[in-house]
Amino acid sequence: MSDEIVWQIINQQFCAFKLKTTKGNNFCRNEYNVSGFCNRQSCPLANSRYATVRTSPKGTIYLYIKTIERAHMPSKWWEKIKLSQNYAEALQQIEDRLQYFPKFLLHKCKQRLTRLVQVATRMRKLAAEEDRLGEKLVPKMAPKVKHREEARERKALIAAKLERTIERELLERLRQGMYGDQPLNCSETVWKKVLQGLEKEGEGTRDKDMDEGIEDEDEEDEEEEELEEEIEDGNVEYVSDFEETDDELNDIEDWLGSDDEDDAEDDDDEDDDDDDEGDSEEDTKKKAKAGDKRKRGKVTKMKARKKKEIEVEHETDREKLLAF
Amino acid sequence: MPSGNKGKHRSGGSLSLKTSNKMVRKQLYVKQKKEQGKERHEERHRRRKEEAKDPKLREERLANNQPMTIERKRVWDEVDDDSLGVAVDVAELKRRRLEKEEAEAARLADGAPEEDEEKDDDADSMLDSDEENADDDGDAEERMERLRQERAQRKPSIAPSTTSTNLDMTPDSLTRQFPNLFNEEPPVDPKVLVTTHLNGTIHKEAEDIAAIFPNSTYIRRSAHAYGHKYSVREIAKFAKNRGYTILMIIGEDLKKPSSLTVIHLNGEDVPPGPSLTYTIRNYLPGKALLGHGNPTNHYPELLLNGFKTPLGILAAKSMHTMFPPRPELQGRQVVTLHNQRDYIFFRRHRYVFREARATEKNVVTAEGKEMEGMQGIRAGLQEIGPRFTLKLRRVDKGIGRAGSEGEDALKWEWKAKMEKVRTRFNL
Numbered sequence: 097m098s099d100e101i102v103w104q105i106i107n108q109q110f111c112a113f114k115l116k117t118t119k120g121n122n123f124c125r126n127e128y129n130v131s132g133f134c135n136r137q138s139c140p141l142a143n144s145r146y147a148t149v150r151t152s153p154k155g156t157i158y159l160y161i162k163t164i165e166r167a168h169m170p171s172k173w174w175e176k177i178k179l180s181q182n183y184a185e186a187l188q189q190i191e192d193r194l195q196y197f198p199k200f201l202l203h204k205c206k207q208r209l210t211r212l213v214q215v216a217t218r219m220r221k222l223a224a225e226e227d228r229l230g231e232k233l234v235p236k237m238a239p240k241v242k243h244r245e246e247a248r249e250r251k252a253l254i255a256a257k258l259e260r261t262i263e264r265e266l267l268e269r270l271r272q273g274m275y276g277d278q279p280l281n282c283s284e285t286v287w288k289k290v291l292q293g294l295e296k297e298g299e300g301t302r303d304k305d306m307d308e309g310i311e312d313e314d315e316e317d318e319e320e321e322e323l324e325e326e327i328e329d330g331n332v333e334y335v336s337d338f339e340e341t342d343d344e345l346n347d348i349e350d351w352l353g354s355d356d357e358d359d360a361e362d363d364d365d366e367d368d369d370d371d372d373e374g375d376s377e378e379d380t381k382k383k384a385k386a387g388d389k390r391k392r393g394k395v396t397k398m399k400a401r402k403k404k405e406i407e408v409e410h411e412t413d414r415e416k417l418l419a420f
Numbered sequence: 421m422p423s424g425n426k427g428k429h430r431s432g433g434s435l436s437l438k439t440s441n442k443m444v445r446k447q448l449y450v451k452q453k454k455e456q457g458k459e460r461h462e463e464r465h466r467r468r469k470e471e472a473k474d475p476k477l478r479e480e481r482l483a484n485n486q487p488m489t490i491e492r493k494r495v496w497d498e499v500d501d502d503s504l505g506v507a508v509d510v511a512e513l514k515r516r517r518l519e520k521e522e523a524e525a526a527r528l529a530d531g532a533p534e535e536d537e538e539k540d541d542d543a544d545s546m547l548d549s550d551e552e553n554a555d556d557d558g559d560a561e562e563r564m565e566r567l568r569q570e571r572a573q574r575k576p577s578i579a580p581s582t583t584s585t586n587l588d589m590t591p592d593s594l595t596r597q598f599p600n601l602f603n604e605e606p607p608v609d610p611k612v613l614v615t616t617h618l619n620g621t622i623h624k625e626a627e628d629i630a631a632i633f634p635n636s637t638y639i640r641r642s643a644h645a646y647g648h649k650y651s652v653r654e655i656a657k658f659a660k661n662r663g664y665t666i667l668m669i670i671g672e673d674l675k676k677p678s679s680l681t682v683i684h685l686n687g688e689d690v691p692p693g694p695s696l697t698y699t700i701r702n703y704l705p706g707k708a709l710l711g712h713g714n715p716t717n718h719y720p721e722l723l724l725n726g727f728k729t730p731l732g733i734l735a736a737k738s739m740h741t742m743f744p745p746r747p748e749l750q751g752r753q754v755v756t757l758h759n760q761r762d763y764i765f766f767r768r769h770r771y772v773f774r775e776a777r778a779t780e781k782n783v784v785t786a787e788g789k790e791m792e793g794m795q796g797i798r799a800g801l802q803e804i805g806p807r808f809t810l811k812l813r814r815v816d817k818g819i820g821r822a823g824s825e826g827e828d829a830l831k832w833e834w835k836a837k838m839e840k841v842r843t844r845f846n847l
Binding site: 227228229230231232234238241244245246248249251252253255256258259261262263264265266267268270271275279280281282283285286287289290293294296297 | 489490491617618649651652653671679701702723725749750751752754756758760761762763765767769771772773774775783784785786791792793794795796797798799801809811820821822823836839
């Protein structure tokens with residue numbers, strides 16, 4: 097009887113939960129409404145015998161039952177029954193509990209249970225997929241931070257002076273001989289110029305040759321010979337003393353060689369002094385090369401080249417060489 | 421009326437403002453300007469003449485008036501710690517420790533003559549002048565004082581320090597934390613696998629980025645909208661099985677590459693190593709660069725500039741392993757990763773050593789002096805390929821955030837509050 101009165105008021109006068117749409121549907125915003133519509137059958141306020149299925153925030157599904165016996169105690173209206181995780185069992189539970197309830201409510205509760213279970217399953221699947229993929233969308237940077245970084249980047253770029261730096265670094269490497277003594281990335285003329293420059297700065301000495309034309313030819317021949325010899329000899333250590341290798345002293349150039357001997361010895365001393373790195377490897381290599389030279393007894397620019405602090409480049413060696 | 425004119429003269433202003441006659445006012449203004457600048461102009465003129473006669477004066481003047489840059493003002497963390505995340509100059513730290521040891525040794529040896537420690541000319545460019553030597557006493561103290569004074573007198577450099585990072589300077593804690601990365605002897609030839617985030621659409625850019633690294637492949641992430649989407653961890657496993665050493669994932673935002681994650685897949689028996697995540701900004705493909713060149717297949721040379729702290733060294737080493745250890749010099753290509761104030765600028769150039777033209781000056785070292793022995797030689801550069809800026813954001817122990825386990829799963833993360841102090845940098 098009182099249900100009728102309540103319904104009359106809700107329907108005709110005012111219900112706080114009612115939501116009217118333009119299409120003529122009336123929705124009910126009450127959380128305990130089983131169908132979501134504002135109907136005589138579905139209104140939880142206008143039915144003293146009612147049942148719904150809802151989830152808790154954690155995801156467990158409960159059956160809520162309202163009976164006439166408790167109609168006068170609003171705080172105790174809803175009886176909360178936890179349903180089993182198993183879908184079939186849960187359905188059975190609903191059937192048991194709502195045995196004597198109107199078929200409408202039973203049917204709607206079952207439908208609701210089904211839908212809630214499906215949603216829960218889908219959500220779990222998505223979460224698992226997200227977890228497996230492990231890729232999270234990184235939130236966008238705050239605009240203030242973004243602007244700050246942009247400005248700083250611009251200024252850092254200017255401060256970096258990239259092209260100058262790169263050029264400087266490359267030339268530094270060339271000068272220090274990281275590209276070997278016959279660099280592949282340098283043309284002959286430029287390399288010669290570099291060597292000349294280095295001599296001027298005292299990082300290497302060379303002999304005075306008066307006649308450049310002939311020397312050039314000799315150089316070329318020597319280069320080839322050099323290469324061959326290097327490959328043959330490997331890392332054999334020669335003691336660098338001119339007197340030891342008297343074999344090929346028959347050329348005129350050997351006379352020039354005697355000058356170089358002095359130079360060479362001086363150079364060695366200088367080298368030993370100048371050698372900050374203290375790489376014994378380097379020394380032996382140098383000596384080996386010097387030894388090679390003397391053995392052949394020809395004396396030109398190439399010899400001088402050898403005495404400079406030039407190493408055959410291996411990537412690891414280079415790293416060790418690179419100063420911080 | 422004569423009084424009318426006088427009424428217009430305001431007191432307290434110069435003639436060039438007060439005069440009502442525009443033409444006269446103009447002339448007065450010009451005159452005023454000239455006079456203002458006259459003193460300065462004369463001073464400069466005189467100085468120019470003097471310096472033309474004696475260039476040393478100019479050098480002195482420049483050396484005394486160095487502009488104050490942020491690099492010079494750089495602030496380091498005052499701790500004797502070299503873990504990741506501490507802004508410590510590794511070279512400085514090493515030297516300080518050496519000093520301490522020497523002081524100890526000197527104390528023990530009790531006055532035995534001590535050699536001057538090796539003065540690295542390159543390393544002092546980022547000097548912080550306070551040296552902490554708590555355990556000094558007696559002779560050692562004097563010696564320390566002397567050294568300190570000498571060092572203090574050396575002037576810091578004008579330009580940012582550009583010397584390549586010396587990877588031998590890695591602190592021990594770093595080598596312990598990342599053994600696979602730092603103890604690779606002999607250096608392995610890298611094999612790079614590049615891919616994008618899920619549903620990535622920047623295939624062209626990703627291919628370009630893949631082309632930067634020799635011996636690399638780009639594979640699209642999802643073949644089909646409903647196909648099985650492989651996660652990064654799975655991809656890493658497959659790549660490792662097939663012998664790849666590095667896995668790179670390019671993230672995008674609005675059709676532009678926006679992030680780069682580098683995952684080091686180590687060899688057999690070793691779980692995948694650190695993954696470094698960078699953000700990419702200002703990505704420009706080769707086409708957008710004026711006068712760009714085209715790359716060849718040669719292995720490029722690598723230039724790593726400006727990595728100073730332990731974190732910086734880690735990043736540098738990581739990038740070092742991405743490229744083949746032995747560059748093909750005949751290709752004359754160089755890849756530069758230049759760190760400046762925590763921004764890593766990536767550039768690719770083709771270079772050639774050539775003689776300087778008549779109008780070109782000689783190359784100047786970081787300290788400001790001309791490079792010895794290189795008069796009249798310059799390196800011409802032509803930029804190739806993409807250029808972008810990277811900024812390191814996080815270092816994870818394993819494969820990204822999800823693939824790392826343990827307490828120190830997250831080795832380092834960028835936080836906005838690190839940027840509060842303008843002069844403190846992490847790399």
